[in-house]
Amino acid sequence: MMQIYEVGGALRDELLGLPSTDRDWVVVGTTPEEMETRGFQPVGRDFPVFLHPATHEEYALARTERKTAPGYRGFILHADPTVTLEEDLKRRDLTINAMARDSNHRWIDPYGGLTDLKNRILRHVSPAFSEDPVRLLRVARFLAKLAPFGFTVAPETSALLRQMVNNGEVDALVPERILQELNKGMETTNPARMFEALADWGALKKFFPTIDALWIHTGDLAKNAVDHGARRNLEQVLRWAAWVSALFHGSSRQIWHPLLETWARNLRWSKEQHQWVELSCALGPSARHxxxxxxxxxxxxxxxxxxxxRPQRFFHFLELxxxxGEVLKDLQPNLSTxxxxxxxxxxxxxxxxxxxxAPTPAEIPQRLRAARHAALCALSPTRRST
Known part of the structure; x- marks a missing residue:
């Protein structure tokens, strides 16, 4: 008999009072053929996922998975009418994401998610958690997202995360997936919690080689800067620039530029991300002083x-x-003005x-620069008073 349950992050966010637009559903006791007969449209390439004919929300058949190779893609998925809801929920990452609600609004919580949610704890569901290295990034991102609620990671989960780093499981992550998760965490209200957690588990230096010495000396500045950027509602690329610029505070170009190039290449930063970080590191100290x-x-x-x-980009640069400057305490007054x-x-x-x-075309740039310099000199308070 087919049964449908609401699952996933929408339930968690609802209990926390957070807005959530995407709802996910699990269907137990049916087949792909029956789903299509009922009008559901198949969209899953690797496992049976269907779109509801009216709401277009995703409905996935209950499934289990088995690890067959290193990395986050090395799984064989199994879905058939005999897979139970509890088996499907067991393959999920955290207990607060492994809850379900039936059509009568009754909660199914076989792994203690409601209790962990009440106690503000992120805890893995089963030892199989360690088989998917993306989960390390997801937990760090959840810490950032849920920081206003005071969530912490269960000790046994932290131990498992460190083990995943030490045994090389996270080395199988591809740069695009790492950046995708980091970008999501960067858009939260407290991105610093994500970086703090990754450093605690030993993963930060995997994603940002040679960061150790910087993290010891300027890590706190970087965390303060990125959270301050979030409070000011800076765009994601500007938050990245704030984090990296503060991390390189006091470093010469000979030190920061090679590291920046390595990180940008390793993480496949977008052109815009790369340009903003370099622009801030190169010109920011001069502007602030x-x-x-x-x-x-x-x-x-x-x-x-x-x-x-690009005047608008210049205004964003001033805002950044x-x-x-408010974090590094090196800001001259009225910078933006x-x-x-x-x-x-x-x-x-x-x-x-x-x-x-200009007498000749070759002299045009020099004429323009001289005129601009004179216009700026006229702004000097001492020159205006004479």
Whole structure:
């Protein structure tokens, strides 16, 4: 007899009072053929998943899995009408994700998820947890997402996570999947909890080679910076830039640039991620230290940020540096206001007239730069008062 249960993160989030748009369902006691007869549309490539004909929500047949090879793809899945709900829930990662609710709104909780949710504990369901290295990243991400609720990881689960790192299970993770999970964690209200947990389990240095010395000296600054960026609601790429920039605080380019290139290559950072981190590391310290008495020093920063063509990116850069400066305590006053005034002064120039005044085309860049420098000098408080 076919039975349908609601499962997964939507139930967890509902109990925590969090918004959740995606609902998942498990179907017990049926076959793919019967699902299609009832109008469900098959979409699963590796296992039987169907879309409801009206709601288009996902309905998966109850299934078990067996480990056959290293990594998170080395599983054989088994689904047939004899697989029970309890067997399906047992293959899930955490007890708070292994609860179900039937059509009569009765809870099925064979692994103590309701108790762990009440006690704010992340605990693995079974020893099979260690067979999927993605779960290490998921637990770290859940810590970040649920940080406002004060969740901690059960000691036995932390021990298992460290064992997964030590025995090389996480080495099978591909860069794209690592970055996908890290990006999700970066979008939470407390991304620092994710990095803190990964460091505690020994995984951070796997994903960011040679980070150990930096983490000891500037790890706290990096955690504070990324959480401050989250509180300021910075975009994900800017939060990445805040975390890495604070981590490299006080390091010379000879130190941070090779590391940055290695991390970007290993994690397959997007072009935008890579550019933002490099821009902040290269120009951020100069911007944060720029004196109100020397507005002409904005010129190389405006040029480096390509502010003429991308003014909005320059404004985001200023916002990022204010975020960093508040954490690093190296911020000159009114950074954004001064930066926007500097750009406005340059934008007010009559560029076509300057271009026409140049004796030769080769002299146009020099003419433009000299005019911009003069416009910025005019912003100096001492020059305006004379």
């Amino acid at each position: 720029l004196s109100p008495q020397q507005p002409e020093e904005w010129l190389p920063l405006l040029e480096g940020c390509d502010a003429w063509r 540096q204010e975020c960093l 001064r930066g926007k005034a500097a750009l406005a002064a340059c934008q007010a120039l009559d560029l076509p007239a300057l271009v026409r005044s």
